[in-house]
Amino acid sequence: MSTKTPEKTARSGAPIVLQIFRGDADSAGGEQRFEVPAVEGMVVLDAVHYVQANFANDLACRWNCKAAKCGSCSAEINGRPRLMCKTRVDEFGDREIHVGPMRTFPLIKDLVTDVSWNYEVNKQIPGFTPAANEPVPYKMLPEDTERVYEYRKCIECFLCQDVCHVLRNHDDKSAYYGPRYMVRIAALEMHPLDTRKRTGLLHGQAGIGMCNITKCCQEVCPEHIKITDNAIIPLKERTATDVHDPVARIARKLNPFSGAAATTDLVAARDGQASAPQRFAVKDVVRLKARGRRFARVASVLPDGKLEVWVLHMNGSVQHWDGPKIVRTSDVTNNYGPLDEVGIGGKLVEQYITEDHAAEQHG
Amino acid sequence: MNQSYETLTTDVLVIGAGGAGMRAAIESAAAGAQVAVVSKSLLGKAHTVMAEGGIAAALGNLDPEDNWQVHFQDTMRGGQMINNWRMAELHARESPDRVYELETYGAILDRTPDGLVMQRPFGAHTYRRLCHVGDRTGLEMIRSLQDRIVQLGVEVHMEVTLTRLLKDGDRVVGAFGYNRVDGRFVAFRSKAVIMATGGWGRLYKVTSNSWEGTGDGVGMGFDAGAEVLDPEMVQFHPTGMVWPSGVRGLLVTEAVRGEGGYLTNREGKRFMLEVDPKKKELSSRDVVARAIYKEVQAGRGTEHGGAYLDVRHLGAEKIKKKLPSMYEQFLRLADVDITRQPMEIAPTIHYAMGGLRVEPETGATTLPGLYAAGEAAAGLHGANRLGGNSLSDLLVFGRRAGAAAGAYVREVQLGNVDERQVTEEQRILLLPLSADGTENTYLLQQQLQQAMQDGAGLAREEKSLKTCLDRILELRQRSARIHVPGSRKYNPGWHTARDLRFMLTIAEAIVRAAIERRESRGAHWRLDYLEKDPALGRVNFIAYNDGGQVKLKTRPVPEMPPELAKLFAETPSSSPSPPPAASPPKPQQVRT
Numbered sequence: 001m002s003t004k005t006p007e008k009t010a011r012s013g014a015p016i017v018l019q020i021f022r023g024d025a026d027s028a029g030g031e032q033r034f035e036v037p038a039v040e041g042m043v044v045l046d047a048v049h050y051v052q053a054n055f056a057n058d059l060a061c062r063w064n065c066k067a068a069k070c071g072s073c074s075a076e077i078n079g080r081p082r083l084m085c086k087t088r089v090d091e092f093g094d095r096e097i098h099v100g101p102m103r104t105f106p107l108i109k110d111l112v113t114d115v116s117w118n119y120e121v122n123k124q125i126p127g128f129t130p131a132a133n134e135p136v137p138y139k140m141l142p143e144d145t146e147r148v149y150e151y152r153k154c155i156e157c158f159l160c161q162d163v164c165h166v167l168r169n170h171d172d173k174s175a176y177y178g179p180r181y182m183v184r185i186a187a188l189e190m191h192p193l194d195t196r197k198r199t200g201l202l203h204g205q206a207g208i209g210m211c212n213i214t215k216c217c218q219e220v221c222p223e224h225i226k227i228t229d230n231a232i233i234p235l236k237e238r239t240a241t242d243v244h245d246p247v248a249r250i251a252r253k254l255n256p257f258s259g260a261a262a263t264t265d266l267v268a269a270r271d272g273q274a275s276a277p278q279r280f281a282v283k284d285v286v287r288l289k290a291r292g293r294r295f296a297r298v299a300s301v302l303p304d305g306k307l308e309v310w311v312l313h314m315n316g317s318v319q320h321w322d323g324p325k326i327v328r329t330s331d332v333t334n335n336y337g338p339l340d341e342v343g344i345g346g347k348l349v350e351q352y353i354t355e356d357h358a359a360e361q362h363g
Numbered sequence: 364m365n366q367s368y369e370t371l372t373t374d375v376l377v378i379g380a381g382g383a384g385m386r387a388a389i390e391s392a393a394a395g396a397q398v399a400v401v402s403k404s405l406l407g408k409a410h411t412v413m414a415e416g417g418i419a420a421a422l423g424n425l426d427p428e429d430n431w432q433v434h435f436q437d438t439m440r441g442g443q444m445i446n447n448w449r450m451a452e453l454h455a456r457e458s459p460d461r462v463y464e465l466e467t468y469g470a471i472l473d474r475t476p477d478g479l480v481m482q483r484p485f486g487a488h489t490y491r492r493l494c495h496v497g498d499r500t501g502l503e504m505i506r507s508l509q510d511r512i513v514q515l516g517v518e519v520h521m522e523v524t525l526t527r528l529l530k531d532g533d534r535v536v537g538a539f540g541y542n543r544v545d546g547r548f549v550a551f552r553s554k555a556v557i558m559a560t561g562g563w564g565r566l567y568k569v570t571s572n573s574w575e576g577t578g579d580g581v582g583m584g585f586d587a588g589a590e591v592l593d594p595e596m597v598q599f600h601p602t603g604m605v606w607p608s609g610v611r612g613l614l615v616t617e618a619v620r621g622e623g624g625y626l627t628n629r630e631g632k633r634f635m636l637e638v639d640p641k642k643k644e645l646s647s648r649d650v651v652a653r654a655i656y657k658e659v660q661a662g663r664g665t666e667h668g669g670a671y672l673d674v675r676h677l678g679a680e681k682i683k684k685k686l687p688s689m690y691e692q693f694l695r696l697a698d699v700d701i702t703r704q705p706m707e708i709a710p711t712i713h714y715a716m717g718g719l720r721v722e723p724e725t726g727a728t729t730l731p732g733l734y735a736a737g738e739a740a741a742g743l744h745g746a747n748r749l750g751g752n753s754l755s756d757l758l759v760f761g762r763r764a765g766a767a768a769g770a771y772v773r774e775v776q777l778g779n780v781d782e783r784q785v786t787e788e789q790r791i792l793l794l795p796l797s798a799d800g801t802e803n804t805y806l807l808q809q810q811l812q813q814a815m816q817d818g819a820g821l822a823r824e825e826k827s828l829k830t831c832l833d834r835i836l837e838l839r840q841r842s843a844r845i846h847v848p849g850s851r852k853y854n855p856g857w858h859t860a861r862d863l864r865f866m867l868t869i870a871e872a873i874v875r876a877a878i879e880r881r882e883s884r885g886a887h888w889r890l891d892y893l894e895k896d897p898a899l900g901r902v903n904f905i906a907y908n909d910g911g912q913v914k915l916k917t918r919p920v921p922e923m924p925p926e927l928a929k930l931f932a933e934t935p936s937s938s939p940s941p942p943p944a945a946s947p948p949k950p951q952q953v954r955t
Binding site (some may be wrong): 059062068088110119148153156 | 405407412464471480496503511513514521606609610692848849853854
């Protein structure tokens, strides 16, 4: 809460003009104008608190940490979904600051909306399910966990849900879980020790097909999670594979990155080799549909467009991987058959190449 | 003439949905009890989410010499030996399992190259001990516990505030309060109540705490007759933001120092080298906070009255990987790029070591049917908490309280709700809406925060404490004349009015105990009594409710059994500061 005393704040510069939405579900509501003394480094939440303490004691807003860690103070500020605690008032210059509630959710009062639908959606997602015999303490290699951290950064501010046009414009909350829960499902699906399959859910109830990749959600994410690029698109691929290509699904069950036990086997299988243990970053994995009994896996797409490939041999139940080999894409397709046609084919390889390039150049 | 209210029934009522409350709920549910969790906020927003540095647990993944005995000693020494030794022992023994267990709920902590849980150094921990995820460990913990609760189907009541424990005779049999959204009154009838409501950082003006830290759970316990232990022990975190003023108090995680950040004064001098040559910036929090305060007092502070915290030498890449939210926080809120500029920091109120007095094994308070865990409980941390010991505290004692309450409810029946208690609480709650008073609840709260900051802050003395007490008592009188406009529908002013009563109670307990503790120990620093008093080192202060008055008594610090006491034989507990990190106890000394 604001701890500044009026005497102190009154000294610093021209007042800030706030237009705050006031009203509840039973009334039409509208903006109310307030002038707040400017304080150095003030954020919108401070200004709202000042109004609350001095002019409108019953002004309803949610907040907790005031440090952009809890995701409580979501609002629409000059039309854009943002956290009030992270939005400086000085970025608006002399302009009035309009603060309103998130419009995708039913209004309770003033800046507070009923976000309970999100919590209900969350209950429908099967939680983390490790193998029953997974030894504790868990062993997970950093390379296998790295990918998941991005999803786990989510602070559940629901700004992505607010901006998602499927949820917002069509008001069709029964067709799509929304970006937040794509991120949550991605975190579970990519957890190195999770054994559960949620692609049926994604294809059905969760409605991943409703997302047409406008990327609005990742633009408003205060945690800078690349929701569309790194959660929704990979889940769309995975869903397509599982729903339309059961063989590839079985292949993924053999994946080295789906469990520490498998990783250990692989490391053991490669004993005697001095190179680092074989690992695949999930993001770069491109499956190749192989002829016969061999599977190939692209470990990473190199900046020059070549592929780093490992080839799987099955010897009874023992997996053995050869690699990595640096090959041209055409070499792979010539030797191991066409690239997997269900969304992980040439087109997406190109996309990954482009994005990796961009990332490296900016990184 | 009661207003109508809804009555809900459950076996175990958990008040608070932070780390301790959720861990307790998981355990009570596992014991077969029906559990209801009540949260003032939305689920997953509790103050635990702000914890940054990590979970202290002697896994020994990086330093194989580490073990529970060393962790135990660090905790006791950090607490200046007025901790409850048994809590410190249980905590040190059990925290490794609780960390591993958290990963079975889906948490993924940072890892070593070999795939084990990574650990980082932290203030006054002898070895690298803090299990973490970058600087968002609390988020990882709360989300994992939240997911587990959802998976178990535990009933959660979001945005409900409970303000009074209901008693049947001596026994606690439920609680009464209101729904924040529509203001409806609600009563929970339960066989047991677990208080997991956190601390009271909002009592101070400069604080790292969220709005929820108003001491309401402990206040409720106090009102009902439970004992409040060590109220005077309030921790200043050495590093809070100081500028811009809008963000003053916001936490700068100790992980900044854990990862190698150091402190300098305005003259560029690294003053911790003199204050604690061995542990330097990673000395215990009370020591570092006082050192910064002294630099400022001596005129060597920064422009905004603090010290510089510098991480530039770590390099931009490491800073962004290991301290991403600090990088973002300074860039966004202070226009400071910490890869290029030093941070400006000053002490900020962070944690209440005090709380409800509990039995170490069970979290049972002095009232039958009432349990407490986490920051709302006291004893583990003594006079000063070590960084990272809070998150492990939540898990260890959350689980214990949940298990004990789960067992207790099998033995008892629901109690009776006494309508007079409900009527009385409704009267208190409704007063600010109906009374034609003139006092503004927010401004009174601000004045209380200012009074506590001025009089019962980092540096205390008899005069300032007594002035502070007078101001509290005056504010208490004025609080009877609070008027809040509007209805009961999502009205934060109305909510604040009730919170303020708890805050005033706790503030009075803090100040009364701080006056009586005529010595300096841990976080309690008396300018008029700079030394430790061995006699006071043998007692804890307890605040209790005597017919509506805050009264104090002392209780002997529980005596350690010989096999644990001998761990401290080499370095006497009366040493002025904890022993240096560079000389860890030899393994043969610590194995009993």
